[in-house]
Amino acid sequence: MYNAFFGFTANPFNMSPDPSFLFRSAQHEEALANLIYGVQSRKGFIVLTGEVGTGKTTMLECLRDFLNSQQISFASLFNSRLTVDQFFEMLSYDLDLRCNRLSKTEVLITLNSMLLERASAGRTTVLIVDEAHNLDWDVLEEIRLLGNLENRRGKMLQIVLAGQQELDRKLEAPEFRQLKQRIALRCALKGFDREETAAYIQTRMARAGLANQAVISPELIEEIWFRSQGIPRLINAICDNLLLTAFAMETRKATIEMLDEVTADMRLEYPAARPPERTFHSDPAYPERVFRQSPTRSRVERA
Ligand SMILES: Nc1ncnc2c1ncn2[C@@H]1O[C@H](COP(=O)(O)OP(=O)(O)OP(=O)(O)O)[C@@H](O)[C@H]1O
Numbered sequence: 001m002y003n004a005f006f007g008f009t010a011n012p013f014n015m016s017p018d019p020s021f022l023f024r025s026a027q028h029e030e031a032l033a034n035l036i037y038g039v040q041s042r043k044g045f046i047v048l049t050g051e052v053g054t055g056k057t058t059m060l061e062c063l064r065d066f067l068n069s070q071q072i073s074f075a076s077l078f079n080s081r082l083t084v085d086q087f088f089e090m091l092s093y094d095l096d097l098r099c100n101r102l103s104k105t106e107v108l109i110t111l112n113s114m115l116l117e118r119a120s121a122g123r124t125t126v127l128i129v130d131e132a133h134n135l136d137w138d139v140l141e142e143i144r145l146l147g148n149l150e151n152r153r154g155k156m157l158q159i160v161l162a163g164q165q166e167l168d169r170k171l172e173a174p175e176f177r178q179l180k181q182r183i184a185l186r187c188a189l190k191g192f193d194r195e196e197t198a199a200y201i202q203t204r205m206a207r208a209g210l211a212n213q214a215v216i217s218p219e220l221i222e223e224i225w226f227r228s229q230g231i232p233r234l235i236n237a238i239c240d241n242l243l244l245t246a247f248a249m250e251t252r253k254a255t256i257e258m259l260d261e262v263t264a265d266m267r268l269e270y271p272a273a274r275p276p277e278r279t280f281h282s283d284p285a286y287p288e289r290v291f292r293q294s295p296t297r298s299r300v301e302r303a
């Protein structure tokens with residue numbers, strides 16, 4: 001909507017996990033290197049965890065691009081709320097196994113011979129499961145058993161599990177002990193720090209055609225980092241709404257007032273937006289007063 005107004009050739013803050021907008025922060029670079037290394041060196045289980053919106057699915061998209069470029073076969077499951085039967089059916093669809101896909105026995109036999117054939121030709125196969133924190137225990141157990149298939153050169157199926165932090169907690173449970181022991185590589189994503197947030201915003205805007213942007217000032221970017229806690233999806237949502245507001249007001253400069261409006265509309269919670277318990281209870285006019293004397297606002301004004 002606002003692309004032509006600001007001179008963008010594409011939407012800079014699209015919400016989709018698009019690798020062409022990848023910002024190579026140190027942690028994303030490391031996560032991707034781990035995923036690729038784990039697959040190439042046939043490590044077996046690789047786990048990627050992180051808070052909501054930190055870039056896990058984006059990393060998996062990058063891994064898929066890599067696998068495609070290397071002609072490595074993979075199955076990729078996005079909907080992890082599956083029964084065991086559905087899991088095997090989806091796996092066989094993705095790997096294009098020629099068998100009765102409704103029979104777990106047939107799927108396992110066909111999968112095994114496919115993996116053996118590929119392994120003897122020096123090739124590996126990958127199973128990617130996103131949102132793995134939602135997997136049922138019995139599906140996770142089947143995945144663990146698939147991870148046992150190996151020849152003398154290593155695991156025949158590389159398994160990448162990505163999910164929110166609950167996945168880490170789930171793997172700590174006594175019933176997942178065996179699986180936990182088999183995890184060869186782990187990586188975790190968290191929110192960006194303030195420098196990374198600034199670089200992230202600049203990179204996305206440059207990639208969308210606006211190098212050296214002056215729409216969002218460094219002070220405002222600092223405030224966006226603070227309010228989003230550096231979570232990429234929140235940064236995208238804030239910046240997208242901020243650009244839309246500036247466009248609606250026909251200005252090429254975003255302001256702190258616009259940011260206040262955007263984060264209030266998003267119902268975004270961040271430390272300064274939450275009134276301290278004591279004051280809130282003792283002073284019914286508190287929210288209005290905080291709005292007028294917002295500490296975040298005065299920080300920006302001082303800067
Ligand atoms: N390193 C990055 N470079 C560019 N964009 C990123 C990066 N990390 C995250 N994003 C952007 O942040 C948004 C959220 O990313 P993504 O969907 O990958 O997060 P997620 O961790 O899978 O979230 P969820 O926990 O909800 O599944 C997307 O718009 C994505 O493009």
Ligand SMILES: [Mg+2]
Pocket residue numbers: 056057058130131
């Ligand atoms: Mg995701």
